[in-house]
Amino acid sequence: MRLSRYFLPVLKETPAEAQIVSHRLMLRAGMIKQMSAGIYAWLPLGFKMLRKIENIVHEEQIRAGHIPVLMPTLQSAELWRESGRYDGYGEEMLRMQDRHGRDMLFSPTAEEMFTDTFRSYVKSYKDLPLTIYQIQWKFRDEIRPRFGVMRGREFLMKDGYNFDLTKEDALHAYNRHLVSYLRTYERMGLQAIPMRAESGPIGGDNTHEFLVLAETGESGVFYDSEITDLKFGDREVDYDNVEQCQGVLEEFTSRYARTDDTHDQAAFEAQVPEERRREARGIEVGQIFYFGTKYSEPMGATVTDAEGNKVPVHMGSHGIGVSRLLGALIEANHDENGIIWPEGVTPFHVGIVNLKQGDAAADGACEDLYKALTAKGLEPLYDDRNERAGGKFATMDLIGLPWRITVGPRGLKNGVVELTSRRTGESEELTPELAVARVAEIYAGH
Ligand SMILES: Nc1ncnc2c1ncn2[C@@H]1O[C@H](COP(=O)(O)OP(=O)(O)O)[C@@H](O)[C@H]1O
Numbered sequence: 001m002r003l004s005r006y007f008l009p010v011l012k013e014t015p016a017e018a019q020i021v022s023h024r025l026m027l028r029a030g031m032i033k034q035m036s037a038g039i040y041a042w043l044p045l046g047f048k049m050l051r052k053i054e055n056i057v058h059e060e061q062i063r064a065g066h067i068p069v070l071m072p073t074l075q076s077a078e079l080w081r082e083s084g085r086y087d088g089y090g091e092e093m094l095r096m097q098d099r100h101g102r103d104m105l106f107s108p109t110a111e112e113m114f115t116d117t118f119r120s121y122v123k124s125y126k127d128l129p130l131t132i133y134q135i136q137w138k139f140r141d142e143i144r145p146r147f148g149v150m151r152g153r154e155f156l157m158k159d160g161y162n163f164d165l166t167k168e169d170a171l172h173a174y175n176r177h178l179v180s181y182l183r184t185y186e187r188m189g190l191q192a193i194p195m196r197a198e199s200g201p202i203g204g205d206n207t208h209e210f211l212v213l214a215e216t217g218e219s220g221v222f223y224d225s226e227i228t229d230l231k232f233g234d235r236e237v238d239y240d241n242v243e244q245c246q247g248v249l250e251e252f253t254s255r256y257a258r259t260d261d262t263h264d265q266a267a268f269e270a271q272v273p274e275e276r277r278r279e280a281r282g283i284e285v286g287q288i289f290y291f292g293t294k295y296s297e298p299m300g301a302t303v304t305d306a307e308g309n310k311v312p313v314h315m316g317s318h319g320i321g322v323s324r325l326l327g328a329l330i331e332a333n334h335d336e337n338g339i340i341w342p343e344g345v346t347p348f349h350v351g352i353v354n355l356k357q358g359d360a361a362a363d364g365a366c367e368d369l370y371k372a373l374t375a376k377g378l379e380p381l382y383d384d385r386n387e388r389a390g391g392k393f394a395t396m397d398l399i400g401l402p403w404r405i406t407v408g409p410r411g412l413k414n415g416v417v418e419l420t421s422r423r424t425g426e427s428e429e430l431t432p433e434l435a436v437a438r439v440a441e442i443y444a445g446h
């Protein structure tokens, strides 16, 4: 992409309405535009990042054996009456009527639609286990939408639903989700810690939230500092292997880590030596939940078991806040000049800054770099505008590409360009060929 042809409406002024850094930077970097409270238009740079995050989530879900589908955003109230949630859901549900006076709603979550789909087709235990999921817009009429995409009213969520014959099988599905979530967040360069969450009326230790530590997080968190040393890394997990998935769950959830909803000070003090006790804030980027037959029973989602009995399936639902992840990524990766995307998820791999547009040597070298990077499968953003160097650097810093190649007539006389890391600010002079090779090498593992 050439910046002269792109649509990147960066703002010079800091928008007054934005209280936290990720919201400010997303507005300033021209990623989103507020259309009404808690509802955003996704501009090219924001949309590109949303797509990248979505892709990683898809890849990791598919790797875990989960099957993507797409449900409508608008649904009839009928199913929600069947599950018993229609009246109880409250003001967060956006309700409407169609021209025939039928009650409709904008899906805040989709247990009912998935359970209905399941019961329409699946009749035998032989077709289990099954996990289907979608990445789809949700609407919750939050009383206080705030912090930009972090707490929107319309937001993109991955929601997955497992259907299993027994509780044991459903707990394996739970563990599988935990493993796939750990992988997903780490691929984005994020550490998200599974913490025991409020399970509501169902009880038991059957739900975990994943929290990214950040001062601006909405949840208070209490944890054993040893937890932050745990890394999923590049281990290969066989998602069908029950013991292996259970092992990962134990490794990542045996130490004390809870949100303020479930925090128990006495247990915290009993389980964690004082020097390892941490109290902080976190952003909830996902949640996994086993809830047994809560929906399958009232909605008649049954299968016949090996003995020929009709039994309700055991279910769970598992969500990732896809659009919220953009905010979380920025909260965890920025400095006073702007965003710093991790290499695992960046809108463009490398920026090219031409210090003297119109200079034949500089223009030619930039074009060659652009071609060479593209040929390596990388996506550069070339700032080919007729602007001063300072402005070009400021834009690159603001939008946060991890690497920048700066090209100017003076360097070219010595046969070099400059490769700069956005994160460290360190620069290296290299021949254009070596710069391309270095960038390709950096991204080879991503
Ligand atoms: N209003 C919102 N704006 C953006 N993301 C949200 C919002 N509500 C929930 N999410 C994301 O979707 C994920 C799954 O939703 P869920 O656990 O049902 O939400 P909650 O815990 O708020 O009830 C959450 O972990 C969070 O990352």
Ligand SMILES: [Mg+2]
Pocket (backbone or CB within 6 Å): 209, 284, 286, 287
């Ligand atoms: Mg939640």
